[in-house]
Each structure stands twice: as C-alpha cells, then as structure tokens.
Amino acid sequence: MAKRKRPIELLLWGATGFTGKLAAEWLAKRYPDAHVALGGRNQKKLEAVRDELVAIDPKCAAWPIRVADGLDVPALDKIVPEASSVAALAGPFAIHGRELAAACARHGTDYCDITGEVPFARELIDRHDVRAKESGARLVPFCGFDSIPSDLGVWALQSWAREQLGEPCASATFVLVRARGGISGGTAASAMNLMEEASRDPHVAKMMRNPYALADADEDGPSKDARGAKKMDEGWTAPFFMDTVNSRVVHRTNALLGFPYGRDFAYEERMVVGRGASGLVRAAVMSTGMAIGPRALAIGPIRALAKRFIPAPGEGPAKEQREGGSFDVHVVGRNARGEIVGTCKISGAGDPGYSGAAKMVVESALCLSRDVEGPGGVTTPAAAMGDALVRRLREAGVVIDVFRS
Secondary structure (H helix, E strand, C coil): CCHHHCCEEEEEECCCCHHHHHHHHHHHHHCCCCCEEEEECCHHHHHHHHHHHHHHCHHHHHCCEEECCCCCHHHHHHHHHHEEEEEECCCCHHHHCHHHHHHHHHHCCEEEECCCCHHHHHHHHHHHHHHHHHHCCEEECCCCCCCHHHHHHHHHHHHHHHHHCCCCCCEEEEEEEEEECCCCHHHHHHHHHHHHHHHHCHHHHHHCCCCCCCCCCCCCCCCCCCCCCEEECCEEEEECCCHHHHHHHHHHHHHHCCCCCCCCCEEEEEEEEECHHHHHHHHHHHHHHHHHHHHHHCCHHHHHHHHCCCCCCCCCCCHHHHHCCEEEEEEEEECCCCCEEEEEEEEEECCHHHHHHHHHHHHHHHHHHHHCCCCCEECCHHHHHHHHHHHHHHHCCCEEEEEEC
16 A cells, blocks of 8 residues: 555554653644544543544544554554554553564554664664565654754764765764753653663673664774763763663664765764863763663662652653753764864753654654655664754754854
8 A cells, every 4th residue: 555545644653651642742733634543552541632632623533543452463464554654652662662663564654663772673673674675664763852863963963064074074972961851651661671681681781882783883883882071062071871872873874874974983972960170070970870870770679679769651740841841962073183073953942851752753753754755674763864854853843953163
C-alpha cells in the first residue's frame, strides 16, 4: 500500500503515557486536520485522551483509536499497514518497542521514537535494517530531546562550515548551557532497564563504552567519551550524562552519509555547572559521580534502592513546571588546530525532556510522511531528514542558529 494513500498519516503509539499525552496535545493544537490515530493498549484510556483533545479542537473527535498490546504481533500486523508513519512513545523501548518497530520494517511504515537506548537501536540495525531497506520503511530512533539537538546541531554546524569555511569542523563539543525541567517515570525506567541489561550482558556493557557502537566501526577512532572537568567559554563543565548515547547517534549519521564530517571527526558532550572556583569544584565532583554512577547502578541492590526515589512510569513534572522549563545548547566546532570556528545554538521554551521531546517526535514523524523521500533502513534524524527537520523545528519554535565564533 503506497504511503500517501494510507488512511492514517500518523499513528501516535503510547498516547496514554505522560509524554504521549503531550504529543497528542501538540498535534491537536497544531495539526487538528491531520489524519491521526491514537494507539495503545487500553481502549478506555485512549478514549479519555481523545475526549481531552476534543476540548482543544473538536476536529479531534474524528481521530480513530487503535488498540493492541505491544507484544501482540498479529494485532500490530493489522494496525501498522494502515499508517504512513508511527511515532512511538511507549518505553522502555527494549521491552515495549521491539515488535512495533519490526512490524514497521515488514510493512514499509516509517517509524520514529524517543528512545535513548543504544542497545535497542543496535538491535534494530542488526535485525531489521535489511528488511526495512526492502520495504522502504525508514526506522528513525532517537527523535526526542535526548538526541535531536545533538544530531541536528552537528548537522547544521557542519553544513554551515562546509559552505562558509570550505571544510567541515574537525571536532565538535555539545555543551548543555542550561536546562530547566523535571524527570518522568518513563525516562527513569528506561535508564534502569539499560543498567540492568549492561549488568547481565558484557556485550551491552562493551557497546556502552564504544562511541562508534552504531556506526559499524572500531572503538579506536579519535572520539572518546567525555571525562573530567573542563573549562570552556560557557563556564566549567562536566561530562553530560547523555554523551554515551548521543555520540553514537552523531557518528552513525556521519557514517550513513559517507563521512561528510570527515573520517577523523571527534565529538563529545558536556554540561555547564558553574564559573570560578565553585564551578571547578562542582565540575570535579560531578565528573567523579558520572564515572562511578553507572558502575554503582549496575549493582542490583543499589539499583533497587535507586528505584524507590524515582517517579513511576506514567508520571512526570507538573504543568507549571513544564511550562516554566527551557533549554539552551551550544554545539561548538573547532578546526584541525583546535581553534573554535563556529557554534550552533539550539534553544527553546518548555520542559525539554517532555514538552520538547513530544514536539520533536511529532515533527519528525510528520517530516517523514510529508517532507522527505528517501531509502528505507535504520537511520538517524539528521541522515533521514536533515535540513527539512531543521526547518520544521524552527517553525515549531525551536531556535537552531549557526554563527561564526
């Protein structure tokens, strides 16, 4: 069935979850005329979500509901072929996303999600890349706040550098300057599930140490995961905890596109923790915590204790907290001599991990169904959508600007 003739343009899967509801609200406010279906496991909860959306725009009353368990392959095989694209928001994806992504690969349906789970993405590549290429499905994990600013920030920076400087930046550093927001139970559950996988499977643990784990390359390249305190123009920085995810995404983009960033391109991620002597102390303490934290959480009793202090799946920050949130990211590019030559700024209003993630995954799914053509396979936001997604996110209120440093 040709994608453009499918009755459902976008299947929003996991619409009753915390971030799923936010994504549904974004659709209702911005795209009430779109052919959207709300999907998940519970008919009554999905109907309740739809009733709330009708209060935003009465046109949402026409949005159909599709019910299936995420592990029910026959049910998914009936639903997925109806849709041009799927936005998946039900995690942990290693548990709840496997069969949905597999169904999309079989039926030529484009797929994106908000995962930050590297082993899950590696599994998609190993098990479904060939099939997706045959069916034409583009499977695009990492379409939430976890990775879009990293992947698109480097893409925009390097596009600018090639045009303005005649060559790409030799290295780039993602710097989280500011982020105001909360944590949801879904994100916490995904992190805990990943730690459990790493504690059980040495292959997963090794993958989490390899910046090129998704790029089908050796871990002997120039990129290394961020370590220690480092002073930058923005202030004292510590390693950003998503470095071990996002660097893998950025390097996969580079590899998929034929290395436009260069084969020796190096990348790391850091976060600003303060200025002056107090900033240095905080950076040193946080760097130590980042180094020992994953090892501690790999120990069962410590992980069980940590679970007592995190929100349950389906929970998240209150509306006032979400609306008061914001984020500001700099992707700083350097030439081969280590000189800063350009910076891409990505910023926006609203809680980044939830309001931001909901907006980004919806715009990604619509970009796939409306804006870009391309071959199937397991890909990345920048490799699959590039400038088209940059334009769409700008129209949605996300600032993505590159300037000479």
